[in-house]
Amino acid sequence: MQNISLSDLHKQIKMHLECLRISGIEWLENNNNCTSQTSVPIVNDHLPLVSMAGTQNVVVASPAPVIPSLHSLEKKTLLLQQLKDEVASCVKCPQLAQTRKNTVFGIGKIEPDICFVGEAPGITEDEKGIPFVGEDGLLLDKILKACGLSRDEVYFLNIISCKPPDKRLPLPTEVTNCRGFLEKQLALVKPKVICCLGSCAAENLLDTKIPTNKLRGKFYDWKGIQVLCTYHPLYLIRNPEKKKEVWEDMKFLISHLGRMLPTP
Numbered sequence: 001m002q003n004i005s006l007s008d009l010h011k012q013i014k015m016h017l018e019c020l021r022i023s024g025i026e027w028l029e030n031n032n033n034c035t036s037q038t039s040v041p042i043v044n045d046h047l048p049l050v051s052m053a054g055t056q057n058v059v060v061a062s063p064a065p066v067i068p069s070l071h072s073l074e075k076k077t078l079l080l081q082q083l084k085d086e087v088a089s090c091v092k093c094p095q096l097a098q099t100r101k102n103t104v105f106g107i108g109k110i111e112p113d114i115c116f117v118g119e120a121p122g123i124t125e126d127e128k129g130i131p132f133v134g135e136d137g138l139l140l141d142k143i144l145k146a147c148g149l150s151r152d153e154v155y156f157l158n159i160i161s162c163k164p165p166d167k168r169l170p171l172p173t174e175v176t177n178c179r180g181f182l183e184k185q186l187a188l189v190k191p192k193v194i195c196c197l198g199s200c201a202a203e204n205l206l207d208t209k210i211p212t213n214k215l216r217g218k219f220y221d222w223k224g225i226q227v228l229c230t231y232h233p234l235y236l237i238r239n240p241e242k243k244k245e246v247w248e249d250m251k252f253l254i255s256h257l258g259r260m261l262p263t264p
């Protein structure tokens with residue numbers, strides 16, 4: 001188990017509680033006393049006190065009662081920046097931490113219609129610290145434009161935040177290490193639909209071994225967010241005949257969101 005200072009632990013607990021609050025969980029069940037349970041609110045500037053010293057005062061997330069939250073996009077922006085800073089100093093995957101030039105955190109609109117989830121940063125992403133800015137990103141930009149969308153209207157992120165060396169796939173341990181960052185980011189960004197690009201994203205987000213060609217055409221659920229799967233733009237560069245299928249998927253997604261495709 002990783003050693004962690006009390007102040008870091010406190011920061012992580014605060015961020016976790018804030019993510020819960022932003023996700024709509026406004027109250028926590030307080031199991032402080034074995035014979036009675038009470039609920040304590042998570043409020044903006046005063047999170048419930050969690051004991052650092054032992055198992056007493058442990059608070060457990062409870063889905064009810066839920067009170068409508070009044071959090072702002074500014075607050076989410078701040079929390080995402082804190083998470084980005086945490087990712088930037090992360091060394092949980094020693095090989096990736098040694099070989100990366102930059103960590104690559106997600107970018108785009110908060111609470112967008114679509115969040116695209118890819119596999120891992122490539123060479124250009126690693127150099128610039130921005131997701132989907134390589135050859136695949138250029139193709140994705142064209143797909144977005146054909147759908148009447150711009151980069152500013154969607155969110156992009158990858159399953160892991162550091163480039164694996166030698167163009168290899170992320171290892172299961174690396175995916176597991178980065179899972180918390182991915183989930184917290186998605187909870188804060190809260191897209192209407194997640195679009196998994198390629199099998200690595202779909203396998204790891206949906207915990208499935210079903211290939212992309214079989215996952216396409218239907219919506220799945222990930223923690224209350226709808227998920228659609230299609231091919232990764234890099235796969236399209238190597239297999240241009242698959243572009244037609246991605247276009248079908250995008251038309252399906254745009255229509256599902258109640259949006260119109262631009263007139264040619």
Ligand code: SF4
Nearest residue numbers: 090092093162177178
């Ligand atoms: S991939 Fe994620 S968990 Fe691994 S070192 Fe990078 S930021 Fe940390």
